[in-house]
Each structure stands twice: as structure tokens, then as C-alpha cells.
Amino acid sequence: MTVFILVPGVFTGAHVWEDTAARLAAAGAGVHAVALTGPGGPGGAAGTAIDLETHIADVLAVIDSVGAADGREIVLVGHDYGIHPALGAADRRAERIARIVHLDSGMPRDGVPALAAVPDQSLRKRLAERAGAGGAEGAAGELPPPARDEWQRWGSTAGVPDAALDRLTALAAPQPLGTLLQPLRLTGAVAAVPVTGVLCTGNGTSIEMVRMRVGFGDPALQALVDPRVTFFELPTGHWPMLSCPAELADVLLRAAAGEGHRLEPVGAAEPPAHLRPFLLDVPELPRERTGNVDLYLPGAEGPRPAVVFVHGGPVPAGARPTPRDWPTLRGYARYAAGQGVVGVTLDHRLHDVADYERAAADVAAAVELVRADPRVDADRIALWFFSGGGPITADWLGAPPAWLRCLAASYPILAPLPNWGMSGSRFRPAEAVADAGALPVVLTRVGLELPEIAATVEEFLAAAGSCGANVEVVDVPHGRHGFETLDPTDESREAVHRAMRSVLTHLTA
Incomplete structure (x- = not known):
């Protein structure tokens, strides 16, 4: 017994x-x-x-x-x-x-x-x-x-x-x-x-x-x-x-009785989801690395608009490769550069849910470094957040600067999850969106999202709807969290193309 x-x-x-x-x-x-x-x-x-x-x-x-x-x-x-x-x-x-x-x-x-x-x-x-x-x-x-x-x-x-x-x-x-x-x-x-x-x-x-x-x-x-x-x-x-x-x-x-779900060892059958190939064939373009920031430069002359891609997490401090070298981040940055704008990736220090303040500071510092580069049009910047980077959008939604032409988010977490213990924190996009004004927001939503994350997206969209925020939703009905490496389907590719077209339209208008 x-x-x-x-x-x-x-x-x-x-x-x-x-x-x-x-x-x-x-x-x-x-x-x-x-x-x-x-x-x-x-x-x-x-x-x-x-x-x-x-x-x-x-x-x-x-x-x-x-x-x-x-x-x-x-x-x-x-x-x-x-x-x-x-x-x-x-x-x-x-x-x-x-x-x-x-x-x-x-x-x-x-x-x-x-x-x-x-x-x-x-x-x-x-x-x-x-x-x-x-x-x-x-x-x-x-x-x-x-x-x-x-x-x-x-x-x-x-x-x-x-x-x-x-x-x-x-x-x-x-x-x-x-x-x-x-x-x-x-x-x-x-x-x-x-x-x-x-x-x-x-x-x-x-x-x-x-x-x-x-x-x-x-x-x-x-x-x-x-x-x-x-x-x-x-x-x-x-x-x-x-x-x-x-x-x-x-x-x-x-x-x-010994029942229950068991996890497969990492790499036992195939690479972990975040290290699988990006779903699009994108051009190999030169990358410049400065500190924790990488720039993928287009062939076009003169100062160009830039898209800064912000990874999610938390990611362990010792994870290798670091997020800016993950296929999804590299793929998006190269895609953007192939369209004539500067693609930017960075590593920030979101290693634990208690790290949002320093991660947000890392993102802000990276943006300023990018805007100071003479090859970048400092008045035409877009920020694109992924997954657990979503709460950081609150800083930019709540007080969008004039040079921020668009904010994008793919399968984001848009509210602190209950067990994060972030009651009273500033990282609450559903509250910040009321002050977003006319800032265009492009939100990529996956139909097979984890329920605990999907609830935060619906909370955000309800708040955005009530205040009349300028939000465009790109749906991937059969996509999963991280669909760019998990679900290389025509539906997924079209969603990436549509989201990128929308961001670039706002960025270059």
C-alpha cells in the first residue's frame, strides 16, 4: 500500500x-x-x-x-x-x-x-x-x-x-x-x-x-x-x-504508480526547437558585432531605417549559442536587411523573471547604440519583441518616442504570469497600451499558443480595443509558440511575410 x-x-x-x-x-x-x-x-x-x-x-x-x-x-x-x-x-x-x-x-x-x-x-x-x-x-x-x-x-x-x-x-x-x-x-x-x-x-x-x-x-x-x-x-x-x-x-x-509525461533528452532526436532552421531562405549578409549588439546591413546607401529584434526568455546565462545567434533572430534580421533596412539583434540579461528591469535597460541601451550609428536613420526605428520579451513592450507602449514608427510582437507574453510575483511592476502592456496613441502595433498570434500565454494576449487585445489602439493582428491558426522553426508551412511563411511587410510599411512611410 x-x-x-x-x-x-x-x-x-x-x-x-x-x-x-x-x-x-x-x-x-x-x-x-x-x-x-x-x-x-x-x-x-x-x-x-x-x-x-x-x-x-x-x-x-x-x-x-x-x-x-x-x-x-x-x-x-x-x-x-x-x-x-x-x-x-x-x-x-x-x-x-x-x-x-x-x-x-x-x-x-x-x-x-x-x-x-x-x-x-x-x-x-x-x-x-x-x-x-x-x-x-x-x-x-x-x-x-x-x-x-x-x-x-x-x-x-x-x-x-x-x-x-x-x-x-x-x-x-x-x-x-x-x-x-x-x-x-x-x-x-x-x-x-x-x-x-x-x-x-x-x-x-x-x-x-x-x-x-x-x-x-x-x-x-x-x-x-x-x-x-x-x-x-x-x-x-x-x-x-x-x-x-x-x-x-x-x-x-x-x-x-510511476505514470506521467517524460521529457526527451535535449538533442536526442533532433535539435531543440529554438535551434532548428528558420522557415525562410534568407540572404547571407554581412554582420557587424559591437558588444551585445549585431547589425545586419543592407546593400543600400545612406542612413537606413532599422528593425531591432528583441528575444524572449528567461534564457539561462550560460546558454550557448546566445539568443542573437538563434536561427529565428538571425533569420528575421537577414530578412529585414534583404528588404533594405538594418536588421538588429541583441543579447539582453533576462535570465530570470526577476531580471526584467535590467533586460529592459539593455534593450534601451541597444536601441540608443543603433540610433547613434551613422548608417541608421535614427528617426525610423521599429522594435520587434518575441515571447517572454513581451512585457518589455510596456516601456515603449506607455511613452512611445517620435522615432518609434512601429512596435511588433510575435507570440508574446503580454502580462506577467501569476507565478512570476510581479504584482505592481511596470511591465504590464495591457495597462500601458492606453497611452500608445497612434503607434502602430503588429501582433503575430499563434492558434496553438500555450493557454497561459494566450490569456495574456487576449487581455492585451481587449484593453487595446477599449482604448482604440492601432493594433493589427497577424494570425497563424495552426502555428505553435516559436512557429518559425517548429512549423515551416506555407501558412507560417505567409504570416512572417505579412508581418514583415506591415512593419516595413510603417517604418518607411
């Missing part, structure tokens, strides 16, 4: 698992929902320091309470912050654990505190500064639980019934800061334990997005192609035990 040990996330307790636990028990499984030590919970006596080690001990106590001699397999499930004490305990009892389930959680690493996974970027920064300034005392105290309308800062509440959200709020407890600030210590023993990731697409993560990140070559993600690693998706927000407990129970039972 399988025994599930369920570890809750921040501010929550064993109560969040009630419905899911009941369904697992009805299926014949053993179930233990861990009550983590807290200010008002077991072991939380006044004056007692509570840190990550305290919670690891809580999980260990439950593991040790499960008889080792009767052949029962333990599946350890960590939701949100709960994956940190779950992994810490599994590392010390690796021989007892049959599988670890990451339920809409990150991939904690040795020496890294749970603070690194807190989705609210502004809060994460404040707590890190407090800990750095206060030493041991900086880790003391508690983080108050969110009010009812603040849970979205910790993850999407999509699908959670109002009554369940009321109860979640009523039973929420302060989170001891030491649990977030103390680094996780792992010996490496846990690496031998099979793993399942349950991704909640309503919170901004999917198997396809993980596949893309793995394809970029991030060393931290290469373990995910191990055949012992499986994945499931749930079309809900960050609290599936509240929004879809029956579906969650079914997924956990299937995970325990």
Missing part, C-alpha cells in the same frame, strides 16, 4: 489537504497530512525559534511513524514552500521514500533558502535585505498571512471556490521567517529518489514551458530528462487541493 505524506505551503496547515486526503484514503492509500510547527501550532512554544530545520523535523517524525517493515511505499508531496522541508527530510530518509511530488513548487537546491522561491519579488527583496542587515536577529519574527484579496501575490487562486478561499484566509497562520531564510542543506542522497512534478497551468507553468527551458540548456534543469522524472498538468491555479481535490488525488495516485 502507498502512504502519502502531504506537506503544506506557506501560511497553511494540514487542513488544506482534507478533501484530497479523503479521496486518497477512499482509494485505499494511507495518508498523513503534516502539521508544521508554527507560532500557534504543535511545538510552537513562545520564545522557541522556528526555522526550516524545525519543519524538516516535523516531516521526519511522520516518516518515522510509518512502519518500515510492512512494505508500504511512502510518496512525499510538497506544495509550495512545503517542498523544502519535504526534500530536507527525504534527503535523510532516502531509502524510505518511493517518490517525491513537487506540487506546483520549485526545485530547491542545496544551500539555497526557501526565500528564493517566494513569488512576490518585492517582498523577497525586502526580506533578503532584512536578513542581510540583521544577521541571526534578521531571521526572527513572522510574516503575517495574506488578507483575502492578497493571496494572488502568492499564486493564482483560479478555481478556488469563495467558501474555500474564506476558510483558507480564516485558518491562515503567520509564517516564521526562519523557515524562509535558513538555507536548505542536502547531502545528495535525495537525488536517487524518483520525482514527479505536478504543474498548475493556471499559475503560469506547463510541461511545454518546462520543455522549452530544458531546451535552452539550463544545467539546473538537465535532471528533468531523467526517465525517473515524470510530469502532470492540472488546469487550475496554485491551490489544486482546494480547487480540484478529486483531480489532484487522481494525479497523485497515478504518480505513485
Whole structure:
């Protein structure tokens, strides 16, 4: 018989698992929902320091309470912050654990505190500064639980019934800061334990997005192609035990049985999607490289208009080749140069979702470098953004300079995804478009877009429609995210031609 040990996330307790636990028990499984030590919970006596080690001990106590001699397999499930004490305990009892389930959680690493996974970027920064300034005392105290309308800062509440959200709020407890600030210590023993990731697409993560990140070559993600690693998706927000407990129970039972989607090793059958050939035959034109910027120059004389192509991400810092050498970016830049304008690619530092400010600064600096080049007509510039570069469009939509003749975006992410923790940030194109004025916007939309990204595009288009923004949509009904290398069809080629014609028309008018 399988025994599930369920570890809750921040501010929550064993109560969040009630419905899911009941369904697992009805299926014949053993179930233990861990009550983590807290200010008002077991072991939380006044004056007692509570840190990550305290919670690891809580999980260990439950593991040790499960008889080792009767052949029962333990599946350890960590939701949100709960994956940190779950992994810490599994590392010390690796021989007892049959599988670890990451339920809409990150991939904690040795020496890294749970603070690194807190989705609210502004809060994460404040707590890190407090800990750095206060030493041991900086880790003391508690983080108050969110009010009812603040849970979205910790993850999407999509699908959670109002009554369940009321109860979640009523039973929420302060989170001891030491649990977030103390680094996780792992010996490496846990690496031998099979793993399942349950991704909640309503919170901004999917198997396809993980596949893309793995394809970029991030060393931290290469373990995910191990055949012992499986994945499931749930079309809900960050609290599936509240929004879809029956579906969650079914997924956990299937995970325990070794089921789930497995990722192919990078390059096992063919190159990753972003390194496959561009769908158009474009001329080989000279390229000039200055710092992080490449210029593809046309044969025409005199200052020429320019199109600056801005890659998406996040892309790992060590990814090779870097984005400006990816076939899609090179292909578009050469295509533009073949049409008589300067094609520009650049590398910016969007290596994590916390990097948008510096990535935006990199883009702005690159644009100024391009405009200062005597071979470029500084008054005729177009910017073309791709995928995760989409949020940066907010800077240009909100205050478009006179020399910006067109803004284009291909399969863009046009709002921060729920698990990015960017509440209150400036990178919200759907809000910025109200100030775009007459700036032409050319948006290439793919019909087979990832649902979590498609929702941001529809939000943007609704906002653009309500303010009368000048938006042209180029549809690729059968295209996927990154269709230029994934779907080399006539439909896809015509979409690229149409988008480029439109941009060049605005640029040279």
C-alpha cells in the first residue's frame, strides 16, 4: 500500500489537504497530512525559534511513524514552500521514500533558502535585505498571512471556490521567517529518489514551458530528462487541493504508480526547437558585432531605417549559442536587411523573471547604440519583441518616442504570469497600451499558443480595443509558440511575410 505524506505551503496547515486526503484514503492509500510547527501550532512554544530545520523535523517524525517493515511505499508531496522541508527530510530518509511530488513548487537546491522561491519579488527583496542587515536577529519574527484579496501575490487562486478561499484566509497562520531564510542543506542522497512534478497551468507553468527551458540548456534543469522524472498538468491555479481535490488525488495516485509525461533528452532526436532552421531562405549578409549588439546591413546607401529584434526568455546565462545567434533572430534580421533596412539583434540579461528591469535597460541601451550609428536613420526605428520579451513592450507602449514608427510582437507574453510575483511592476502592456496613441502595433498570434500565454494576449487585445489602439493582428491558426522553426508551412511563411511587410510599411512611410 502507498502512504502519502502531504506537506503544506506557506501560511497553511494540514487542513488544506482534507478533501484530497479523503479521496486518497477512499482509494485505499494511507495518508498523513503534516502539521508544521508554527507560532500557534504543535511545538510552537513562545520564545522557541522556528526555522526550516524545525519543519524538516516535523516531516521526519511522520516518516518515522510509518512502519518500515510492512512494505508500504511512502510518496512525499510538497506544495509550495512545503517542498523544502519535504526534500530536507527525504534527503535523510532516502531509502524510505518511493517518490517525491513537487506540487506546483520549485526545485530547491542545496544551500539555497526557501526565500528564493517566494513569488512576490518585492517582498523577497525586502526580506533578503532584512536578513542581510540583521544577521541571526534578521531571521526572527513572522510574516503575517495574506488578507483575502492578497493571496494572488502568492499564486493564482483560479478555481478556488469563495467558501474555500474564506476558510483558507480564516485558518491562515503567520509564517516564521526562519523557515524562509535558513538555507536548505542536502547531502545528495535525495537525488536517487524518483520525482514527479505536478504543474498548475493556471499559475503560469506547463510541461511545454518546462520543455522549452530544458531546451535552452539550463544545467539546473538537465535532471528533468531523467526517465525517473515524470510530469502532470492540472488546469487550475496554485491551490489544486482546494480547487480540484478529486483531480489532484487522481494525479497523485497515478504518480505513485510511476505514470506521467517524460521529457526527451535535449538533442536526442533532433535539435531543440529554438535551434532548428528558420522557415525562410534568407540572404547571407554581412554582420557587424559591437558588444551585445549585431547589425545586419543592407546593400543600400545612406542612413537606413532599422528593425531591432528583441528575444524572449528567461534564457539561462550560460546558454550557448546566445539568443542573437538563434536561427529565428538571425533569420528575421537577414530578412529585414534583404528588404533594405538594418536588421538588429541583441543579447539582453533576462535570465530570470526577476531580471526584467535590467533586460529592459539593455534593450534601451541597444536601441540608443543603433540610433547613434551613422548608417541608421535614427528617426525610423521599429522594435520587434518575441515571447517572454513581451512585457518589455510596456516601456515603449506607455511613452512611445517620435522615432518609434512601429512596435511588433510575435507570440508574446503580454502580462506577467501569476507565478512570476510581479504584482505592481511596470511591465504590464495591457495597462500601458492606453497611452500608445497612434503607434502602430503588429501582433503575430499563434492558434496553438500555450493557454497561459494566450490569456495574456487576449487581455492585451481587449484593453487595446477599449482604448482604440492601432493594433493589427497577424494570425497563424495552426502555428505553435516559436512557429518559425517548429512549423515551416506555407501558412507560417505567409504570416512572417505579412508581418514583415506591415512593419516595413510603417517604418518607411
